[in-house]
Structure formats: C-alpha cells, structure tokens
C-alpha cells in the first residue's frame with residue numbers, strides 16, 4: 677500500500693539519507709517537505725532540503741520552511757556534527773526553482789484538507805512544526821495516519837546524559853505531540869544507534885557511481901568524522917555511522933524491519949537534570965495509556981539493503 681507522506685526534517689546528513697529514501701521508495705508518495713530548525717539554522721535547513729531535491733531531480737516536490745525557533749526556548753544547533761552548512765562534506769547543486777513563501781504549517785494543513793486519504797507525517801528534526809500544526813488545526817488531527825519520528829530514547833541521551841538532541845531542542849513541542857492522541861512511532865537512540873553503516877558500506881555506496889550515491893558517500897565521509905565512539909569501546913571496537921533519521925522513514929516503508937512495543941511515553945519539560953528526556957514506561961508502572969510504539973531493535977541487514985536500494989534507485 678502506497679502511503680501519502682509529508683517529511684518534516686532539518687538536513688542534516690542523516691536527514692539527507694532519510695529524504696532520499698522517501699523519494700526512492702515505491703511505498704511512499706512524498707507530497708511535501710517541511711523544514712525545522714535543529715541541526716542548523718532554519719534558513720540553512722530549508723536551503724539544504726531544496727538542494728537535496730535538486731540533487732534527486734525532484735524539485736517538483738514542494739518545500740516549505742517551518743518555525744524559526746522552538747516553541748518556548750532558544751534554538752540549539754548541532755554544527756559540531758553537521759558542520760557550518762548543516763550538510764558539510766559534499767558539493768550540492770544549486771536549486772533551480774524559486775522559494776515557496778507558504779509556511780510549513782499552512783502547507784501541511786492544505787495537503788491534509790485536500791487529501792481524501794490519511795497522510796503520514798515523518799519527523800526527523802525537533803517536533804516544533806508538528807506541534808504547531810496539531811495546536812492550530814485540531815480538526816485535521818484525524819487526517820493523520822501516523823507520526824513516525826526520530827527522537828528520544830528509553831535509555832540514555834546524546835545531548836545530555838538523559839536527553840536526545842531532537843527532543844531536547846524543543847521538549848514542549850515533543851510533549852504536545854506525545855499527548856496528541858495521534859498514533860505515534862518513536863525511533864529513539866535505543867534503535868538508531870544500532871542502525872549503523874560502516875566504511876565498507878560508504879565505499880559500496882560510492883561505487884554505485886551515480887551522482888546521488890557519490891554525493892551521499894561524500895556526506896557520509898564527513899559524518900563519519902563526527903561520529904562519537906562510546907566511552908566504553910576498546911581498541912577493537914569499530915563504531916559505524918548512526919543512521920538515526922532514516923529509521924523513521926524505513927519503518928513507514930517496511931515496518932517488519934523494526935521491533936516495536938506499545939508503551940506510555942512522556943517528555944520531561946521542567947528545567948531539571950532530565951530536561952528533554954523521554955520517560956518510557958517500559959514496565960507499565962504508571963498504568964497509563966500506551967500512546968507510542970517505541971522501537972528497540974532492527975534487522976540491520978534489511979535496513980542496509982534498503983539503504984543500498986535507495987542509492988541504486990538514482991541510476992534511473
């Protein structure tokens with residue numbers, strides 16, 4: 677079944693792979709892209725999404741910019757991971773279409789209003805735009821099939837010891853999404869740290885040889901340099917690149933890649949040590965509604981094949 681999808685992203689190296697995966701898949705009809713502020717400043721993530729569509733020769737897909745900053749907090753970016761441009765490491769083509777002036781919120785609303793079938797939202801950045809949409813268009817919530825998002829973790833964080841980056845940047849937005857009543861699928865660090873590509877995979881991607889694959893290999897080489905190795909790793913340990921964001925897309929394409937459990941999840945929004953953490957009630961201690969399908973594991977071979985198939989798609 678082909679799913680109608682809007683991708684909300686903040687490209688971002690792993691967002692780039694996520695976006696290309698959505699374009700290449702026969703299971704996804706990518707209706708639009710909206711951009712969030714996160715990995716880099718909002719004007720940069722917007723421009724990066726447009727450049728990626730130029731690279732993929734799919735500039736027919738509309739791109740709309742979202743909120744310039746989180747709901748209630750100042751923006752934090754991840755230029756230490758993604759560089760000055762947000763997509764350092766590769767030369768991307770200059771977009772040939774003019775920028776749309778419609779906002780992310782209005783574009784999402786317009787598409788959902790007009791769609792005769794439900795639309796899946798995939799979010800691979802902070803959840804600011806999705807939260808604004810839910811707050812401003814409660815009447816359209818029922819048109820959302822699923823929100824599949826990269827963010828959070830049951831155990832541990834990467835921004836602080838407890839919080840993952842996307843949720844930490846805009847915890848209030850994540851809280852609104854978590855309590856929205858819309859079906860949710862969460863791809864947090866528990867699973868995304870297992871979604872790894874290694875040097876040999878980058879080499880294989882480069883050898884596929886089309887423009888998209890070569891550019892993606894350049895991006896992955898840069899991303900490889902900023903990948904952090906766990907503190908406990910010894911000399912023998914080889915840590916791959918973490919393909920966080922593509923997990924949220926891969927699930928929509930083929931849910932059998934992932935192991936998920938329905939659980940109650942809340943976001944810590946008070947200014948404590950655990951700010952921005954996702955509290956996942958894995959033992960059902962609180963006996964509250966199970967609002968999120970939380971992923972813990974994946975079939976790495978299937979995921980890897982999907983990644984390679986994505987790169988080969990652009991031979992056409």
Ligand SMILES: [Ca+2]
Pocket residue numbers: 685686687688690691714715800801921
């Ligand atoms: Ca992202």
